[in-house]
Structure formats: C-alpha cells, structure tokens
Amino acid sequence: MILICSTATAENLPQVSIGVLSHRGDEATLRNWSPTADYLSRVVPEYRFRIVPLDFREIEPAVKNGEVDFLLVNPSIYVNMEVRYRISRIVTLNNLIDGRPSNIFGGVIFTRAGRQDINSLEDIRGKSFMAVDKISLGGFQMAWKELQDIGIHPYRDTASLRFGGTHDAVVKAVQRGEVDVGTVRTGILELMSEDGSAFAGEFKILGQKKSPEHPFPHSTRLYPEWPFSKLPHTPGQLARRVAVALLQMSPLEPAAQWGEYAGWTTPLEYQPVHELLRDLHLPPYDQPARFTLSDAIEKYWYWLLTGMAFLILMIIMTSWVARLNRALKKSKSMLERQHNLILDSVSDGIYGVDLQGNATFINKAVTEITGWRPEDLIGRNQHRILHHTRADGSIHPGSECPVYLTFEEGKPRYVEEDLFWKKDGSSFPVEYSSTPIRDEEGNIRGSVVVFRDISERKRAAEADRQYQMELAHVARLSTMGEMASGIAHELNQPLTAIATSADACARLLESDETDADRVLDVLETIGTQARRAGGIIQQLRQFIRKEEPSHTQVNINRLVEEVLMLVEPEIRKAGIRVILDLDTDIPLVEAQQIQIDQVILNLIRNAIEAMSEVPKAKRVLTLRTRSAGGNAVITSVEDTGPGLSPEVRDKLFNPFVTSKPQGMGLGLSISMGIITAHNGNLYYDSHASKGAIFRFTLPVKQHSND
Numbered sequence: 001m002i003l004i005c006s007t008a009t010a011e012n013l014p015q016v017s018i019g020v021l022s023h024r025g026d027e028a029t030l031r032n033w034s035p036t037a038d039y040l041s042r043v044v045p046e047y048r049f050r051i052v053p054l055d056f057r058e059i060e061p062a063v064k065n066g067e068v069d070f071l072l073v074n075p076s077i078y079v080n081m082e083v084r085y086r087i088s089r090i091v092t093l094n095n096l097i098d099g100r101p102s103n104i105f106g107g108v109i110f111t112r113a114g115r116q117d118i119n120s121l122e123d124i125r126g127k128s129f130m131a132v133d134k135i136s137l138g139g140f141q142m143a144w145k146e147l148q149d150i151g152i153h154p155y156r157d158t159a160s161l162r163f164g165g166t167h168d169a170v171v172k173a174v175q176r177g178e179v180d181v182g183t184v185r186t187g188i189l190e191l192m193s194e195d196g197s198a199f200a201g202e203f204k205i206l207g208q209k210k211s212p213e214h215p216f217p218h219s220t221r222l223y224p225e226w227p228f229s230k231l232p233h234t235p236g237q238l239a240r241r242v243a244v245a246l247l248q249m250s251p252l253e254p255a256a257q258w259g260e261y262a263g264w265t266t267p268l269e270y271q272p273v274h275e276l277l278r279d280l281h282l283p284p285y286d287q288p289a290r291f292t293l294s295d296a297i298e299k300y301w302y303w304l305l306t307g308m309a310f311l312i313l314m315i316i317m318t319s320w321v322a323r324l325n326r327a328l329k330k331s332k333s334m335l336e337r338q339h340n341l342i343l344d345s346v347s348d349g350i351y352g353v354d355l356q357g358n359a360t361f362i363n364k365a366v367t368e369i370t371g372w373r374p375e376d377l378i379g380r381n382q383h384r385i386l387h388h389t390r391a392d393g394s395i396h397p398g399s400e401c402p403v404y405l406t407f408e409e410g411k412p413r414y415v416e417e418d419l420f421w422k423k424d425g426s427s428f429p430v431e432y433s434s435t436p437i438r439d440e441e442g443n444i445r446g447s448v449v450v451f452r453d454i455s456e457r458k459r460a461a462e463a464d465r466q467y468q469m470e471l472a473h474v475a476r477l478s479t480m481g482e483m484a485s486g487i488a489h490e491l492n493q494p495l496t497a498i499a500t501s502a503d504a505c506a507r508l509l510e511s512d513e514t515d516a517d518r519v520l521d522v523l524e525t526i527g528t529q530a531r532r533a534g535g536i537i538q539q540l541r542q543f544i545r546k547e548e549p550s551h552t553q554v555n556i557n558r559l560v561e562e563v564l565m566l567v568e569p570e571i572r573k574a575g576i577r578v579i580l581d582l583d584t585d586i587p588l589v590e591a592q593q594i595q596i597d598q599v600i601l602n603l604i605r606n607a608i609e610a611m612s613e614v615p616k617a618k619r620v621l622t623l624r625t626r627s628a629g630g631n632a633v634i635t636s637v638e639d640t641g642p643g644l645s646p647e648v649r650d651k652l653f654n655p656f657v658t659s660k661p662q663g664m665g666l667g668l669s670i671s672m673g674i675i676t677a678h679n680g681n682l683y684y685d686s687h688a689s690k691g692a693i694f695r696f697t698l699p700v701k702q703h704s705n706d
Contacts, residue, residue: 014047015047015050016040016049017050017067018036018037018049018052018072019052019062020033020051021059021073021074021077022053023056023132023133024166024167024168025168026053031258033259035255035259036258037050039249039255043248044238052068055165056134056136059073060081060084063085064085066231068231070229070230071228072228072229073226074226075137075224075226075227076135076136078226078227078270078273079273079274079277079284080277081229083284084283087232088229088230089227090227090230090246090267091227091246091247092268093225093226093227094225101263102214102215102262103225104213105138105185105186106216106222107139107146108189108216109182109206110174110206110219111182112175112202113202113203113204118181119206121146121150122150122152124147124157125157126157126158127158127180128180128181129182129183130161130164130170130178130183131170132164132166132167132183137185137223137276138223139185140163140183141280142183142220143220144280145221146219159180168192171189171197175202181206186214190216205218207219223276227268227270228243228246247264249264349363349366349369349450349452349453350451351366351382352448352449353382353447354445356381357381357383357398357404358380359381359382360446361378370420371423372422372423381398383401385421388421389421389427406435407437410436411436412435415433415434416431418432420451428453429453430454432449432451433450434447435450501523502526505526551590552593553589554593556596556698557582557584557586557625559593559596559600560582560600560625561580563600574619577620577621578623579623581623581624582623583624583626583627586627587630588701589632589699590701591698592678595677596674596698599671599675599696600635602670603671603694603696604621605667607641607692607694608621608639611639611640611641612641613641614640620640621639623638628697631699633697634695635696635697637693644684652668652684653682679699680697680699681697682695
C-alpha cells in the first residue's frame with residue numbers, strides 16, 4: 001500500500017489517467033466526466049485522477065502506448081481492445097434515463113419529420129446517410145447490423161455515406177438537410193431537445209421499436225452499456241479500489257449527476273457485441289479463420305467423391321461435347337452474320353452498352369452519322385465519347401446519363417431531344433430510346449440505344465416558327481389597319497388640344513397683362529396632351545413591330561391596360577362599359593410581350609364585335625386576372641353578347657373558322673398557337689350563363705431554392 005505524507009500536495013500525487021471516448025466533443029466529455037475523476041481522487045486519496053478525452057482515432061494508440069490507465073469506451077471498441085491488448089472490464093455504466101437506471105442502450109436511425117419519401121428502413125436505399133464513426137457502436141455499427149438484416153449495405157446501397165465525428169454533428173447535419181438520414185445512440189435526440197439544440201417532433205425515427213427494459217425509442221437491438229476497463233499495466237490493487245469506489249457511488253453523488261448517469265454495476269456479458277462484430281466482419285473478427293486441406297476433406301468428403309465420379313463422366317462425354325461445340329460455333333457464326341446484316345440495314349444508329357458503360361457493338365449507321373468507327377467505340381465508355389457535354393457547354397455527369405439509368409433502374413427510357421458528339425468535334429441533336437438488355441434469368445446485362453439525327457426536323461420546326469411569327473405580324477398589321485380610323489381620331493384629340501392651348505398661350509404672352517399662373521396652366525395642359533399622344537404612338541409602334549424571340553418577365557395587368565389604350569376608341573364608339581377586375585398580387589410570367597398583347601387584343605375585339613348585336617345598355621366588357629395557385633396566371637375576357645352556337649364551338653380554334661361575316665378566321669387560331677408556344681392554354685368557357693368567356697393561362701417561372 002502506498003503511503004503519502006499528510007503534508008503532500010495534490011500536484012505530488014501519482015497521476016491516474018482515464019481515457020474517455022469523446023463521442024460528443026472534448027468540451028462535453030470534460031464537463032460530464034471530470035466530476036467522476038474528482039470523486040475517485042476523493043475516495044482514493046493516494047492518487048490524482050484526471051480525464052483524457054479521446055476521439056475514435058486516438059483510442060488505439062493511447063492503449064497501445066500505455067498513455068492511459070483506465071478506459072471508458074463503447075462496447076465494440078472495448079471488445080476490440082480486449083482481444084488486441086488484453087484490457088479487462090471492472091464495472092459497467094448505469095445510465096440515468098427518465099429517472100431510472102439502465103445499463104443497456106441502442107441505436108436510433110432517423111430523418112427529418114417532413115420527409116414524406118422516407119418512412120421505413122427500406123427507404124434508406126439510395127439516400128445519403130451519415131453516422132458518427134466507423135467504430136462507433138451506437139452511432140453506426142448497430143444501424144449497420146439492422147440494415148444488413150434487410151439486405152441494405154450502407155457502403156454500397158446508399159447515395160453517400162459520411163461520418164460526422166460526433167453524435168451532435170450527425171443530428172445537426174440531418175437538421176440542416178445536408179444528409180437524408182442519420183444514426184446516433186439512444187438518448188442523444190432527447191438530450192439535444194433538452195438543451196435546445198433540437199426540438200420535439202423535429203425528427204422521425206425509422207424502424208422504431210419500444211422495449212420495457214429501455215424507455216427511449218430505438219431502431220436497433222439493445223446492447224450492454226459502456227464498460228469501465230483497466231489496462232494490463234494498471235496495478236490490480238488500484239483497479240479493485242476504483243471498482244469498489246464506483247460500485248459504491250450513490251445516484252445522488254454530484255459526479256453521477258454531472259455525468260447524467262445513475263452509478264455503476266458489476267461487469268455485464270458482452271457476447272452480443274462479439275456476435276455483432278462477427279456478423280459484420282469487423283475487428284477483431286475481420287480475419288477469416290484458417291481452413292486446412294484436412295478440414296476440407298473431413299467436411300466435404302462426399303462432395304469429393306461426387307466430383308471424381310462427375311470427372312469420369314465428363315471424360316467420357318468430352319468428345320461428344322466437342323463435336324456439339326463445333327456445330328454450335330458454326331450456327332453462332334451464321335446467326336452473328338444475320339444479326340449484323342439486320343443491324344446494318346437500319347438507318348437509325350444502334351449500339352449496345354454493358355453495365356460498366358462501355359459500348360459492346362455498333363451498327364453501320366452509327367459510323368455514318370457520327371464518324372466513330374467500331375474500333376473507336378467498342379470497349380470504351382460511350383458516354384465520354386458520344387454524350388459528354390450538354391448543349392450549353394456544361395459537362396454532362398455520367399450519373400445523370402439516361403443510358404446508365406436504364407440498366408440501373410431496369411426501365412426503358414425515351415429522350416425526345418438531346419445532344420450527341422461526332423468524331424470531328426461537332427454536335428448534332430438526336431432523339432433516342434434506351435432499353436435494358438436481360439439474360440435468360442431476367443438479370444440486366446446492359447442496354448441497347450437506338451438514336452436518330454433530328455437536325456432536319458429541328459430546321460423545319462424553326463422555319464415553321466418563323467412562318468408563324470410572320471403570320472402573326474401580318475395579322476397585327478391587318479388589325480391596326482382596321483383600327484386606323486379610331487386611333488387617328490384618338491390622336492387628333494390631344495393634337496387639337498395642344499394646338500388650341502399653344503394659341504392661347506401665345507395670346508396671353510402678347511397681352512400687356514401677362515398672368516404667369518395662367519400661362520403655366522396652359523403649358524401643363526400642352527404637356528399632358530403631348531404625353532397622351534406620345535403614349536398612344538409608342539404603344540402603336542410597339543404593337544406592330546416584329547417581336548424579339550426572347551422572353552421577358554411581364555405583368556399581365558400592365559399588358560391588359562396597354563391594350564385597352566389601343567382599343568379605347570372602338571370601345572367608346574360602341575358604347576361599351578368596361579369592368580377591370582385585375583388581381584394586384586399576381587406573379588410575373590415569362591413571355592414575349594408583343595405576342596401576348598396580340599392575344600389580348602384579338603379577344604377584346606372579338607368581344608366588341610360580338611356585343612354589336614345587343615342593346616348598348618347591356619354591353620359590358622369584363623377583364624379579369626387571377627393567380628392559379630402560384631403556378632400560373634389566368635386572364636379572362638368576358639362579354640355580354642349572344643354567345644357561340646354549338647357548331648362554332650366545336651371548331652372554334654381551327655384556321656379560317658369564324659362567326660363574323662367579314663372575318664378571316666385566323667385570330668383565334670394564331671392566338672391558340674401563341675399561347676401553346678408559351679406552354680399555356682387558351683379555351684372557351686362553355687359554362688358561361690350569358691355571352692362568351694375566353695380564358696388563357698400562362699405558367700409562372702419556378703425559381704430554384706438552391
């Protein structure tokens with residue numbers, strides 16, 4: 001027994017180091033476990049105990065080099081250190097859970113509560129996953145075991161597997177949406193909820209289990225708590241005194257309260273941890289046992305006898321099989337020639353892809369279209385040669401290639417438009433299909449791609465688009481010709497007012513008694529009328545010019561008001577009352593302004609002409625705009641005319657169909673083409689109680705949150 005003089009100071013006492021796994025960070029480890037070291041220093045006064053926080057990578061070097069005397073780590077690390085370095089457990093931790101002692105714990109696999117696509121452990125496949133550390137029992141290995149039992153390997157079957165280093169880091173990564181799913185030991189989520197780092201209901205536990213032996217919900221089996229172990233160099237007498245001191249610790253001891261545990265118990269049996277590590281082939285069970293020849297003979301002697309009999313039979317059948325082989329090779333050669341003739345007779349490009357993304361065959365059309373010869377493609381990655389870059393010049397990742405996704409998901413794909421690259425470095429637009437290839441057992445072995453050069457089709461589509469734009473422009477000029485008289489009258493009014501006011505201003509300046517205020521009023525009238533005339537001319541010039549091909553962000557309400565300025569003379573002449581019901585909170589839409597102006601003008605003028613058949617007192621034109629759930633904007637043009645007959649409704653949007661005696665029947669057809677090109681919809685509301693209602697929708701551009 002070591003004797004220490006009463007005058008000795010704490011600094012002169014022998015130092016005893018307790019290595020503690022710092023699974024929540026060094027600061028939390030020192031805060032929780034330093035009071036336990038102080039308690040041991042008080043109960044075993046001959047020694048000075050101190051806590052040494054160790055992360056997962058520091059534990060083995062510290063044990064190997066004898067840098068600590070005692071070790072408090074998770075059971076899987078303990079089992080490994082027990083086998084490698086002969087450490088031995090002296091007590092087991094009793095955790096304090098909901099006011100009750102518990103010496104078992106488990107793992108929790110969780111995601112955010114709002115994730116509707118992740119509801120069970122099976123949904124983890126293909127998702128990003130974060131654990132604490134490769135050698136963390138509650139923070140990874142327990143979860144690994146549960147996933148392995150349902151056929152999911154975390155290293156192979158997840159989109160990514162990352163390690164946060166601490167339990168808190170994993171929880172925060174899931175909380176921030178950096179990963180889809182995380183795993184920590186039981187109690188961590190509840191502790192972080194208590195200290196404000198998380199809140200109740202923020203997470204959803206996958207594969208949730210409940211046990212009367214453990215109050216916390218868990219996703220894995222339950223395993224014994226952390227053991228407190230001694231290293232081989234630690235004196236046995238000191239280890240016994242420490243064990244007695246820990247076993248006698250009261251749950252009310254401040255050290256236990258600081259550490260948030262209920263004391264200690266005699267060492268538990270850690271065989272379940274051994275079995276878990278053995279099932280996962282983790283240290284110390286990562287090396288296969290030696291299997292000798294005598295072991296093989298003793299265990300598989302009957303298979304050896306069967307093999308010898310089979311070998312004799314094979315020798316007898318060899319000559320017959322060889323003859324069949326020659327016949328099969330001849331038939332195979334003939335089939336391959338026929339197969340190649342069929343492939344080369346097709347004008348579309350056809351090539352095969354294996355599971356590594358390499359081309360396995362190509363037909364003659366591939367070389368004719370792309371310039372790549374069979375020796376350039378076969379055996380090489382087809383994506384890097386044919387499909388490596390998008391139309392905007394950005395790199396096309398192989399993980400997003402539809403050809404790869406075909407055999408990964410086992411579903412055929414059709415791509416309406418994409419880009420392939422020729423041997424000379426030029427690109428060309430294609431449409432193609434990718435179909436999975438399966439063997440006799442139904443297993444996917446790759447895919448076959450059939451593509452077609454659509455350059456001519458795109459040029460024809462562009463020519464058609466230009467023709468439609470010219471047709472729309474001619475229609476606008478025709479409309480302006482019809483409206484010329486009203487617009488001339490509308491311009492004549494402000495010009496006459498300007499001339500009259502200018503004459504009045506001149507007379508005021510020539511008189512002896514010049515009134516400056518009256519002169520300013522007259523000049524202000526001139527300016528107002530000039531701006532009015534200028535606005536009409538500007539709107540007219542904008543409407544009849546050829547539109548630019550690019551789309552801009554526009555406000556539908558403003559377009560409606562601008563078009564009303566053009567048709568105001570016709571509305572006033574027809575004695576129509578206008579009701580503007582415009583939603584001021586509608587979002588902007590992306591459109592070609594002139595084309596949408598043309599659609600609104602066509603619909604308004606159709607409404608004006610339709611109401612010519614009803615008394616003036618009943619002529620009402622209503623223009624409405626509404627937001628359709630934030631995804632689109634709806635514009636309505638309503639009149640109180642006689643409506644449309646069923647015969648006209650059925651072919652309303654066909655070219656040259658009209659209900660007007662002098663009409664050409666192109667207005668609604670052109671309007672439908674414009675709205676369709678904007679990915680919208682133009683339709684007649686057949687449920688209108690009176691008159692006619694035409695509506696068109698335009699989609700709102702969706703902005704990414706990334």
